[in-house]
Amino acid sequence: MMPQARLEPLLLVLAPAAAALLVAAAAIILVLAKGSVDALAQGGAGFLASSEWSPSEEERGSYGVLAPLAGTLVVAGIASAIAAYLAVAVAVYLYEYAPRRAREAVELSLYSMAALPTIVFGMWGLSTAAPIIRQSGLTLLCARGSPTGQSFFTAGLVVGLMIAPYAAAIVSEAYRAVPFTYVEALHSLGARGFERARVLLGMVKGSVLAAALLSFGRAVGETTVVALTVGSAVNMPLCPFEPGHTVSSLIASQFGNAYLYPGMESVLLTAALVMVLGSSASTTLGLKLARAAVRKAQGGEA
Amino acid sequence: MRLHELKRAVLDKLFHAAAASASAALLAVSAHIIAASVVEGLPALLAAGPALFVEPPGLPGGELGGLGPVLAGTLVIVSLSVLMSALIGVPAGILLSEYGGSWLARSAGAALQMISEIPSVVVGLVVFTLLVLPMRTPSALAAAVSLCITALPYVAAQTRESLAAIPLTYREAAFSLGLPRWKAVLMLLVPMNARGVATAVLLGAARSLGETAPVLFTAGAAFTAFYGLTGPSSTLSLLIFYFAPSPYENWRRLAWAAVLLLVALTAALSLAVRRLSRGVRM
Numbered sequence: 001m002m003p004q005a006r007l008e009p010l011l012l013v014l015a016p017a018a019a020a021l022l023v024a025a026a027a028i029i030l031v032l033a034k035g036s037v038d039a040l041a042q043g044g045a046g047f048l049a050s051s052e053w054s055p056s057e058e059e060r061g062s063y064g065v066l067a068p069l070a071g072t073l074v075v076a077g078i079a080s081a082i083a084a085y086l087a088v089a090v091a092v093y094l095y096e097y098a099p100r101r102a103r104e105a106v107e108l109s110l111y112s113m114a115a116l117p118t119i120v121f122g123m124w125g126l127s128t129a130a131p132i133i134r135q136s137g138l139t140l141l142c143a144r145g146s147p148t149g150q151s152f153f154t155a156g157l158v159v160g161l162m163i164a165p166y167a168a169a170i171v172s173e174a175y176r177a178v179p180f181t182y183v184e185a186l187h188s189l190g191a192r193g194f195e196r197a198r199v200l201l202g203m204v205k206g207s208v209l210a211a212a213l214l215s216f217g218r219a220v221g222e223t224t225v226v227a228l229t230v231g232s233a234v235n236m237p238l239c240p241f242e243p244g245h246t247v248s249s250l251i252a253s254q255f256g257n258a259y260l261y262p263g264m265e266s267v268l269l270t271a272a273l274v275m276v277l278g279s280s281a282s283t284t285l286g287l288k289l290a291r292a293a294v295r296k297a298q299g300g301e302a
Numbered sequence: 303m304r305l306h307e308l309k310r311a312v313l314d315k316l317f318h319a320a321a322a323s324a325s326a327a328l329l330a331v332s333a334h335i336i337a338a339s340v341v342e343g344l345p346a347l348l349a350a351g352p353a354l355f356v357e358p359p360g361l362p363g364g365e366l367g368g369l370g371p372v373l374a375g376t377l378v379i380v381s382l383s384v385l386m387s388a389l390i391g392v393p394a395g396i397l398l399s400e401y402g403g404s405w406l407a408r409s410a411g412a413a414l415q416m417i418s419e420i421p422s423v424v425v426g427l428v429v430f431t432l433l434v435l436p437m438r439t440p441s442a443l444a445a446a447v448s449l450c451i452t453a454l455p456y457v458a459a460q461t462r463e464s465l466a467a468i469p470l471t472y473r474e475a476a477f478s479l480g481l482p483r484w485k486a487v488l489m490l491l492v493p494m495n496a497r498g499v500a501t502a503v504l505l506g507a508a509r510s511l512g513e514t515a516p517v518l519f520t521a522g523a524a525f526t527a528f529y530g531l532t533g534p535s536s537t538l539s540l541l542i543f544y545f546a547p548s549p550y551e552n553w554r555r556l557a558w559a560a561v562l563l564l565v566a567l568t569a570a571l572s573l574a575v576r577r578l579s580r581g582v583r584m
Contacts (some may be wrong), residue, residue, distance in 0.1 A: 010484030011401065017393035017411035023457075024451050025413035028420055031428045089324030096324070097318050106325045109332040115572040116335065116565065117512025121537040123546050123561050127342075130374045161331050192310055194317035221421020223515035224543055248423050248515075254425060256519055272424050280419045 032276065035269020047267055048274070055254075055261045063267040065247065067236045071152060072246040072275060074237040075226060076219035077267040078156025078198035079163065083215040086160070087167035088201065089206055093177045095200075096193040114165040118225050125158035125229040126150075132240070133157075147175035150231035153240040155249075158229050159219045166218070170290050174207030175200060177297040202262040206293035213286030223248040247275045336565065343562025346555040352561065358526040362550045369560060374443060374528040375535035379521065382531075383447035383510040387453040394454070395461025395502065400487050414542045418455035423515035425451045430519040442524030442535035448516035453506040460505050464498025465491055483530075501578045508571040511564065514539040538564050548575070 039047065043060070050064025070177055090110070133139065134149030145151075178200055186196045201208070232242020232253055243254075251268050258265040303458050320421030347354060394410055399409045418423075429448040434440050468491055476486035490498065514537075522534030523544055529535065538560045545557035 008401070008484055010405065010487055011397075011404070012395040013408060014393045014401070016391045018397055018406050018413075020390045021394055021410050021413040021417070021454070024454075024550075025416050027432055028424065028428050031422070031431045035431075083305065086328060089321045090328065092317070093325045095322035097321055097546070102322075102325075106329055109329045111572075112336070112569075113328065113332045115568055116332075116507070117514075117539060117568055119313050119512065119514045119542045120335060120339065120515075121566060123542055124331075125340060125558065127456060127457055128338065129332065161328070163330060180320055191583070192314040194314045197317060197321075217419070221423065223423040223518070224539075226343055228543070230546060251423055251427065252515070252518055255430070269427065276420055276424055279421055280416075283419050 032269055032273040033093040034232035035266045036054050036273050038266035039263070039270040042266065043262055048270070049073050051234070051236055055264060056264075057260055060263045061261060063261075063264050063276045065250070065267060067234050067269045068245045068247045068250045068271065071221055071230070071235075071244040072235045072248070072278075074152050074240065074244075075156045075159065075230065075246050076216050077241065078153060079219035079222075080167075080212045080215035082157060082160025083167040083219075084208060084212040086164040087171040087211045090164070090168045090230050091171040092193075092197040092201070094172065095175055096186045107212050110168055112160070114169075118162065118222070121158055121162045122225040122228040125154065125225060129158050130154050130229060139241040141251065142241045144235070144243075145241050146231050146238075146243040148231065148243070150229050150243055151231060151241045152237050152244050155226045155230040155246070156219075156240075158225055159222050160215070162222075162225060163215050167215045170211040171204065171212060174204035174290070174297045178203055179292045179298065204293055206289050206296060210286045210288075210290035210293055213282045213289065216285035217279045217281075217286060220275055220282065221248060223252050227252040247271045315469075317541065318574050330549070333364070338528045338560065339561045339565045342555075342558035343565075346559035346564060350559065359545075360552050362548070363528050364551045364552060366555060369538070369541070369556060371528045372525055372536050372538060374562070376519070376537045378515070378528075378531065379442050379445045379535060379537055380507065380510045382442070383449035383490065384455060384503060384507045386446065386450040387457045387506040387510070390450070391457025391506060392461050392499055392502060394458040396465065396487060396492065398458065399462040399465035400483065400491070413417075414455050414458050417451060418459075421515070422452045423518065426516040426519050427545050427563065429516070436456075436522055436531060437532065439532070440520055440534050441532045442521065442529075443531050445517040445521035445537065448520045449510040449513055452513050453509040454514050456509050457502045457506040460502035461499055462546055467498070468494060491513075497578045501575050504571055504575050504578070508568055508575070511567060511571070512539060514543050518543070 003176050023241065047064050049066055050062065051067040052064040053061040053067070055061045072105055090106065090139060093099065094106060097108065104148040130149035133151065139145030139149065183196070226246050227249040230246060230249050232245060232249060235244045237244050251272060255268050256266055346366070350366050353549055354368040355373060356370040358371050359369065360367030361520060394414065396406045397573050398411055412442060426448050429444055433444040433447060437444065472490065472494065474484065476490050517537055517540050521536050521540055523536055524534035525536050542557045545553040
């Protein structure tokens with residue numbers, strides 16, 4: 001409802017912008033929905049549960065996306081575990097242990113990492129992280145270990161490092177929101193750093209879960225970094241050091257030529273819709289938890 | 303008792319070590335990324351010389367060449383995207399902040415929330431389906447539209463936040479003078495907040511410059527020449543995506559040169575954002 005009955009002239013100027021946003025949002029929904037309907041109409045929902053990927057230009061090939069869907073879960077899971085761990089460790093270090101100089105250096109590095117374009121992390125993953133994984137011998141643990149070092153784990157590691165600053169910001173915000181009297185009380189009891197951290201982290205544990213969920217949501221949709229580091233093979237993620245695909249990296253490598261293969265485009269759009277739903281659910285829940293965690297910390301409830 | 307104290311001391315040291323090493327790891331990674339882009343990128347930049355800004359990339363495995371057409375594409379695509387995202391995002395931010403209760407603002411807010419949660423590669427897919435297919439060619443225009451959609455939530459959110467940060471007293475003063483709301487917004491709140499709006503536009507620029515996934519299928523990866531607004535084009539980040547994994551030495555060196563340029567441009571933009579957002583006068 002408009003606050004006043006009078007028509008605001010400014011609203012006439014602002015309305016086209018709002019309309020453009022609504023059109024963009026509707027276009028996204030419509031394109032994904034149409035692709036999904038096409039895919040379901042052509043071959044049922046079997047492709048979501050099949051891991052057979054054999055494109056064909058003449059007839060309808062098999063486009064099972066189970067492996068990339070599972071790969072997305074694994075890569076995003078690894079990334080969000082790494083990001084959440086780093087976030088907690090960094091928050092504890094900054095607020096309980098770090099001397100001023102170290103604190104400033106860490107904060108500067110978090111700021112600059114958050115500002116770097118993702119493609120730069122992709123380049124770094126390809127030129128530094130993948131060779132390290134290859135030389136570490138970890139790939140030998142898997143039956144079909146990656147010969148290049150590009151694997152589910154490599155992608156999860158680079159994405160986890162990349163989104164760690166965001167996760168750290170969420171945990172830090174809740175940590176800072178704990179009333180100072182609690183911190184004071186802990187100090188006056190003679191609590192050491194780890195004891196203070198344990199009590200305070202207990203008070204903000206919702207924010208850690210929120211950071212993990214938001215990281216997961218971001219990692220699910222991450223494309224270029226993953227495409228450069230995951231190894232690009234349709235492969236079930238049974239061992240983390242094997243090359244694979246996620247939905248986004250599969251789209252990045254296949255969608256450009258998908259029109260050559262009947263049926264592939266709609267399958268990729270359906271996989272994209274599944275990815276969007278997963279990412280949105282995780283992000284929405286994470287945002288809710290993050291806000292609740294800050295409120296709870298401010299209230300000082302354990 | 304003694305044992306208990308010892309245990310506490312040891313546990314504390316372990317916690318300290320774990321927390322410090324995680325922070326050190328992040329510090330090391332960010333330092334290494336920046337160092338690597340300088341160490342690998344600077345020689346390529348110097349080797350190419352001024353030709354870097356003019357010449358197209360060399361043939362696979364041949365001469366180094368330059369990034370001329372890619373820089374032209376980047377300039378056109380990013381400027382267009384910034385322009386569009388400012389034209390839509392700033393009014394949307396004003397709408398959200400000043401008319402927050404209206405149904406128009408609420409539906410625009412919901413649309414923005416949805417767009418911000420969509421992975422950027424999906425934006426590329428949608429623009430591909432709706433713009434590239436009907437035009438029968440990827441284009442600078444389609445790339446700019448994709449980037450604009452990805453940047454929009456940032457521009458709108460920053461505009462809204464900066465307007466919302468203006469103290470209530472200024473609004474009260476304006477309304478008590480009998481100014482209608484639109485006059486208060488246009489003549490007082492937006493000019494007072496020029497820095498906030500500039501920050502929003504710069505954030506949009508940083509976003510447009512850095513994103514790769516939205517232009518994967520929309521720009522067209524035309525690295526050798528610039529074909530105008532409706533022809534295939536490319537951006538720096540797209541060149542990195544294609545050249546980084548290539549087996550050709552000269553292409554990988556160009557990718558590093560592009561990485562260094564991107565890092566430098568992003569650093570400049572984020573410094574500007576920091577400067578602008580620090581000195582807000584109220």
